[in-house]
Amino acid sequence: MHEKPIAQQLFNEQLISNESLQKVNSFYDARPFSLHTHLQTFLYLGVTLLATGLGILIYKNIDSIGHIALVSIIGLLCASCFTYCYLKKAAFSWQKTEAPNAWFDYILLLGALLLVTFTGYLQFEFKLFGEQWGLATFIPCIILFFAAYYFDHLGLLSMAIVLLGSWAGIAVAPLDLLKRNDFNSDRFIFTGIALGIFLAVVSYLTYTKNLKHHFYFTYLNFALHISFVAALCGLFWLDMEWLWGIIIALLFTAGYKYAFAQKSFYVLLFSMLYSYIALSYLVIEIGDDLVKDISLAYLLLIYFILSAIMLIKYLRQFKKELQTL
Amino acid sequence: MIAYDKKRLDNLLESEQAKCFSRLDLINKDELRLIALAKQPAYHHSNIFIRIGVLLLTIILTFCSYGLLVLFFGLDSEWGFKIALIIFSIITFAALEFFIRNKNHFASGVDDGLLYFAFTCFATGVGFIIEPDSSLQLLTFYAILFIVSLFAFIRYTDRLAAIVCFVTFLLAIFYLTSQLGDISKLIMPFVMMIISASIYLFVSKKKQKYGLRFWYNGLEVLQGASLLSFYASGNYYVVREASVQFFNMQLEPGEDIPLSIFFYAFTISIPLLYVYFGLKKKDAIFLNCGLILIVATIATIRYYHSIMPIEIALILGGIILLSIAWFAYRLLKTPRNGFTIAEDKSESGWFSKDVEAIIMAQALAQQPAPPQADNNNFGGGKFGGGGAGENF
Numbered sequence: 001m002h003e004k005p006i007a008q009q010l011f012n013e014q015l016i017s018n019e020s021l022q023k024v025n026s027f028y029d030a031r032p033f034s035l036h037t038h039l040q041t042f043l044y045l046g047v048t049l050l051a052t053g054l055g056i057l058i059y060k061n062i063d064s065i066g067h068i069a070l071v072s073i074i075g076l077l078c079a080s081c082f083t084y085c086y087l088k089k090a091a092f093s094w095q096k097t098e099a100p101n102a103w104f105d106y107i108l109l110l111g112a113l114l115l116v117t118f119t120g121y122l123q124f125e126f127k128l129f130g131e132q133w134g135l136a137t138f139i140p141c142i143i144l145f146f147a148a149y150y151f152d153h154l155g156l157l158s159m160a161i162v163l164l165g166s167w168a169g170i171a172v173a174p175l176d177l178l179k180r181n182d183f184n185s186d187r188f189i190f191t192g193i194a195l196g197i198f199l200a201v202v203s204y205l206t207y208t209k210n211l212k213h214h215f216y217f218t219y220l221n222f223a224l225h226i227s228f229v230a231a232l233c234g235l236f237w238l239d240m241e242w243l244w245g246i247i248i249a250l251l252f253t254a255g256y257k258y259a260f261a262q263k264s265f266y267v268l269l270f271s272m273l274y275s276y277i278a279l280s281y282l283v284i285e286i287g288d289d290l291v292k293d294i295s296l297a298y299l300l301l302i303y304f305i306l307s308a309i310m311l312i313k314y315l316r317q318f319k320k321e322l323q324t325l
Numbered sequence: 326m327i328a329y330d331k332k333r334l335d336n337l338l339e340s341e342q343a344k345c346f347s348r349l350d351l352i353n354k355d356e357l358r359l360i361a362l363a364k365q366p367a368y369h370h371s372n373i374f375i376r377i378g379v380l381l382l383t384i385i386l387t388f389c390s391y392g393l394l395v396l397f398f399g400l401d402s403e404w405g406f407k408i409a410l411i412i413f414s415i416i417t418f419a420a421l422e423f424f425i426r427n428k429n430h431f432a433s434g435v436d437d438g439l440l441y442f443a444f445t446c447f448a449t450g451v452g453f454i455i456e457p458d459s460s461l462q463l464l465t466f467y468a469i470l471f472i473v474s475l476f477a478f479i480r481y482t483d484r485l486a487a488i489v490c491f492v493t494f495l496l497a498i499f500y501l502t503s504q505l506g507d508i509s510k511l512i513m514p515f516v517m518m519i520i521s522a523s524i525y526l527f528v529s530k531k532k533q534k535y536g537l538r539f540w541y542n543g544l545e546v547l548q549g550a551s552l553l554s555f556y557a558s559g560n561y562y563v564v565r566e567a568s569v570q571f572f573n574m575q576l577e578p579g580e581d582i583p584l585s586i587f588f589y590a591f592t593i594s595i596p597l598l599y600v601y602f603g604l605k606k607k608d609a610i611f612l613n614c615g616l617i618l619i620v621a622t623i624a625t626i627r628y629y630h631s632i633m634p635i636e637i638a639l640i641l642g643g644i645i646l647l648s649i650a651w652f653a654y655r656l657l658k659t660p661r662n663g664f665t666i667a668e669d670k671s672e673s674g675w676f677s678k679d680v681e682a683i684i685m686a687q688a689l690a691q692q693p694a695p696p697q698a699d700n701n702n703f704g705g706g707k708f709g710g711g712g713a714g715e716n717f
Binding site: 001002003005006007009010013015016017020023024027032033034035036037038039042043044045046047048049050051052053054055056057059060102103109112113116117154155156157158159161162163171173174175176214217218221265266268269272273297298301302304305308309311312315316318319 | 338339342343345346349351352353356359360363371372373374375377378379381382383385386389390392393396433434435535538541607609612616634635636637638639640641642643644645646647649650653654657660663664665666667668669678679681682683684685686687688689690691692693
């Protein structure tokens, strides 16, 4: 980047002192090349590949002689990951605690991934929880929630939420939410709404009671997407469209209030987009009922044009208001 | 040449850089305040989420406006539609100019949206008019798109325009070379390599120039793109599939493309060389491209030669990555040779722990599930066929 010429320029305009200019120059001359992000990515990918590979390995070798040994190795590896973290961890606190070293978070992640594979396998092969298939998801879920708080690990928290979702019967992982669910089933819709509200309440309590305060956004993020997607599915596939319309309006109001209070453009954008989809759907449905000829196309195009103009104005206005706050 | 107001761009660039200096404690708070006051009027960076929202809405708005026009004038002739697309494109470019000049939009979502829409309209219109079929027509088509996207990159400094410009240029060169007849099939990989390397050298030189500071980001993207296309030109998979697709080469089982040894060697060595150069020259673009391309090379080799089962490959890959990280951490406990493992504070940290948590949630969802046959256990009753049941 052009740091040094810019500093020179600022110096020429007498906006920074000679001393500052020298500081900038010597900093950029001696700046070391940071491999921080690269190594973090390596650790993350390494752990994920290892856990996935081991997971495939045990299922492929189910009938071979060595598979008990294999399962024991995975169990031991998992246990040693958790033991390491237990020995190294900072004292527990309801506030944010720093990881003791660069490896800590990733060893814990490896332990957690292996734990899920391990319990899944035990249930699959040995019926550890008997016919209680739900328990095979619920137990690791509880362990992960506990570990997330105990070791202060946001990744484990979001993994625990994914498990909670799959225990309740819906896929809530970011890329799965929109493709691996039975969107038109009552089950998905009502579970989604309930889970969304539950997570939103937990997020609120996390925030206000200051219990691991930095966890609140992860809860909120899941709550936002799960509840909006479930409500939209309700609107599309269930009866009583007006009721779903009201629910989405309520969700939007909540999202808007939050976005305004927390200056969160992210929450604003998604609340608005989801609600806009709902509104447009209702407009098209109602229009289709009332108008039966070509003028419907005109009306709809005009609706989209006007609504887009209004929303653009509104978004830009919102930004200005927040910036002056 | 540039559509935006240079003074405002400079003020933005300088005040953003000053903020970065201040974050690094290189200048004091008074100086920062002074700079913020002096560097007015300036464009300002729009929040990324607002920008995305405005961009989507701008595209909806423009699309529906033209839809209304088409409906109103009852355009149903083929040529009318083709001409209309070009006219829409011109109107959109005019609107873009209006918003930049009179409403001071810069990277606000409105200007990006209008630019992308105008270009898409133009490309579709030209595509319908030429209906490219022969390689000469394709050459003309991509050459026209190249000129327009080059214009867009220079005038609006947009990174996406830079990429489109680069890709259309390569395609134009591809079809130009294929005019040469039979010989083209042999020289094509080398032509593309030479072109990519030349673009890289040209762009790297231009990037250093302070006079071209507004195009810095775009030029940086082009550097990365040309490194990737250099590799792709000689990648075994690309060369082999292109020979079959475009040059009607018939490969019997057991047969191989000419110079296959060379292309294998190229595929394997280039990523390693990139990584080596990246570390030696401390060039992040070289290093990142090299690392990404190692993955591409592994995928290429696995596509033709299944050396080991996937799970062994995954475990081995994981162990190698972790070992490299372990060595690097031990080696760089104290910074040496100009390398460090400490975070680079001059980069603004958008990649927060919150984003990382979302990625880890996905990692869990990718974990292997029990074999399919027994999944019925989940479906029956308890999980009610909930999609996530498949996972565990």
